Amino acid sequence: RKQATEYSTSSSDEEFESKPSLTHKAKRALRKRRKLEKETKQLIKQEELKRLHKAQAVQRQLEELEERQRALEIFGVELERELRGEADSGTKDENQMLHEWFELVMEKNKLMRYESELLIIAQELELEDHQSRLEQKLREKMAIDDSLKDEMDLNEEDEI
Numbered sequence: 586r587k588q589a590t591e592y593s594t595s596s597s598d599e600e601f602e603s604k605p606s607l608t609h610k611a612k613r614a615l616r617k618r619r620k621l622e623k624e625t626k627q628l629i630k631q632e633e634l635k636r637l638h639k640a641q642a643v644q645r646q647l648e649e650l651e652e653r654q655r656a657l658e659i660f661g662v663e664l665e666r667e668l669r670g671e672a673d674s675g676t677k678d679e680n681q682m683l684h685e686w687f688e689l690v691m692e693k694n695k696l697m698r699y700e701s702e703l704l705i706i707a708q709e710l711e712l713e714d715h716q717s718r719l720e721q722k723l724r725e726k727m728a729i730d731d732s733l734k735d736e737m738d739l740n741e742e743d744e745i
Contacts, residue, residue: 629721633714640710643703650700654693661689719745 666672668682726734726742734742 625724629717632717636710636714636717640707643707643710647700647703647707650696650703654696654700657689657693657696661686661693664689 663672664682664686667677668679668686723742723745726738726745729738731739
């Protein structure tokens with residue numbers, strides 16, 4: 586009995602010893618793949634955070650810009666009243682008021698161009714975020730073996 590047990594144990598040990606090289610290689614490849622996936626996810630998360638911070642900065646700048654535009658609008662209304670003679674202009678002469686009005690218009694145009702630039706940056710960030718999500722979705726779809734996919738999955742992968 587003891588010999589039979591030892592024989593069966595030794596033969597199963599031999600089988601186990603021949604398989605570990607394969608299993609070890611598979612485990613190593615799996616660990617390497619998981620590590621790569623983890624690093625990729627971390628990079629994606631970092632890029633996402635960068636876009637979020639940039640979007641928040643753009644939003645703050647847009648809010649500040651809106652406040653400046655409102656202040657210019659109020660000043661412009663007062664200046665126009667003075668030019669029309671509806672308000673007391675005090676010691677200002679018409680040439681000085683016209684000069685201020687043109688400067689005001691130039692400043693307002695500058696702010697409008699800046700606002701357009703900020704809106705373009707915001708749109709770029711949205712597109713980058715959308716692209717990143719599509720790439721992630723595509724990676725997930727491509728990680729599945731083709732034999733396990735149905736026609737709808739293949740069409741969705743092609744569409745992405």
